[in-house]
Amino acid sequence: MKPQHGGNLYRISKKHNIALSEIVDFSANINPLCFPGGLKRILKEDFNKIRMYPDPDCRQLVDAISDKYKIKKTCLITSNGATELIYLICYLLRPQKAAIIIPAFSEYEKALSNIDCNIKFVKLEDKEEFKLKLQDIRSLIKSVEVLFICNPNNPTGQKISHNTLCNILYLAKRHNVFVVIDEAFIDLIEEESLVARAQTQQNLFVIRSLTKFLGIPGLRLGFGVASARLSAKIKNFQPTWSVNTFAQIAGSYLLADSAYIEKSKRILIKERNFLSSELKKIKSVKVFDSYTNFILFKLLDHNNTTDLEELLIMDKIVVRNCSNFRGLDSSFVRVAVKKRAENKLLIKALKNIFG
Numbered sequence: 433m434k435p436q437h438g439g440n441l442y443r444i445s446k447k448h449n450i451a452l453s454e455i456v457d458f459s460a461n462i463n464p465l466c467f468p469g470g471l472k473r474i475l476k477e478d479f480n481k482i483r484m485y486p487d488p489d490c491r492q493l494v495d496a497i498s499d500k501y502k503i504k505k506t507c508l509i510t511s512n513g514a515t516e517l518i519y520l521i522c523y524l525l526r527p528q529k530a531a532i533i534i535p536a537f538s539e540y541e542k543a544l545s546n547i548d549c550n551i552k553f554v555k556l557e558d559k560e561e562f563k564l565k566l567q568d569i570r571s572l573i574k575s576v577e578v579l580f581i582c583n584p585n586n587p588t589g590q591k592i593s594h595n596t597l598c599n600i601l602y603l604a605k606r607h608n609v610f611v612v613i614d615e616a617f618i619d620l621i622e623e624e625s626l627v628a629r630a631q632t633q634q635n636l637f638v639i640r641s642l643t644k645f646l647g648i649p650g651l652r653l654g655f656g657v658a659s660a661r662l663s664a665k666i667k668n669f670q671p672t673w674s675v676n677t678f679a680q681i682a683g684s685y686l687l688a689d690s691a692y693i694e695k696s697k698r699i700l701i702k703e704r705n706f707l708s709s710e711l712k713k714i715k716s717v718k719v720f721d722s723y724t725n726f727i728l729f730k731l732l733d734h735n736n737t738t739d740l741e742e743l744l745i746m747d748k749i750v751v752r753n754c755s756n757f758r759g760l761d762s763s764f765v766r767v768a769v770k771k772r773a774e775n776k777l778l779i780k781a782l783k784n785i786f787g
């Protein structure tokens with residue numbers, strides 16, 4: 433089965449006969465701030481580079497990422513979004529047994545299934561606020577070769593405490609298990625990232641996405657961090673020119689703009705808190721705390737997100753129906769944090785529906 437993600441606005445636009453530009457998209461978790469003015473200008477100036485192959489070594493981009501996140505260049509792999517790295521690490525390691533903590537981003541399961549891996553799922557419970565405890569994986573970790581963790585987690589928004597993560601890494605090392613940590617949504621708690629540790633720990637690969645936080649999903653950009661030895665292997669495995677010219681230019685430009693990055697973080701945290709507190713005022717939903725730029729909630733009275741989707745689409749609002757996340761059901765909905773006017777629009781529409 434092809435995984436369905438948020439953000440498939442092309443399908444929604446066609447199905448409901450709404451222009452793409454009119455859709456208010458809460459289904460994909462993309463930085464809603466306007467780009468700094470200079471981005472359009474430099475992309476226009478470099479338009480003719482469309483006739484040249486991209487720099488296969490992404491030199492300017494590697495410098496920018498290495499500077500910003502303090503990562504040794506030998507430990508860094510730039511990529512066509514985080515997704516490319518999920519597939520590369522699976523194809524490279526080819527584990528026969530792996531574990532995924534669910535609910536989670538569906539591409540881990542897809543990539544592992546492609547290599548006929550036997551997958552064990554560790555299910556987190558909504559009654560426990562989707563918090564992972566060490567005992568959830570203590571015995572299972574002995575029986576797998578690879579463990580996939582998303583921190584903070586999509587779609588729950590929950591994070592794993594630093595202490596628990598360190599204990600998991602300790603156990604993994606003891607039992608010779610390789611750990612892949614997807615930090616696609618760590619930007620709002622950057623201080624908890626394991627990128628520094630991944631440079632020296634041989635059994636750890638940290639995956640980062642730049643498409644979401646920099647707001648460029650159409651360009652595709654991500655990076656991975658691993659020991660120099662593993663990084664070299666992954667790079668060798670990766671198709672040449674994975675990262676296109678404009679992704680390289682935009683990524684370098686935006687990462688160097690610390691004012692844009694800091695402002696994005698500040699506004700996203702403020703708006704997440706606003707959206708969360710407004711959602712909590714609606715009695716018929718349960719709202720889960722989030723460390724990310726999206727919020728998960730559960731419909732308590734009637735459990736059919738499809739009905740809710742149909743009602744919201746009348747206001748041209750699209751949310752993420754979470755029924756196809758393994759470990760969730762049709763009572764769960766995920767919404768992205770957007771700018772104040774759009775967040776208010778969503779709240780107004782939900783209050784109209786739920787009364």
Ligand SMILES: Cc1ncc(COP(=O)(O)O)c(C=O)c1O
Nearest residue numbers: 513514515537586616641643654
């Ligand atoms: C947890 C997680 N990891 C990775 C990705 C993919 O990121 P990218 O667009 O950089 O490939 C997503 C996309 O939704 C995601 O939710």
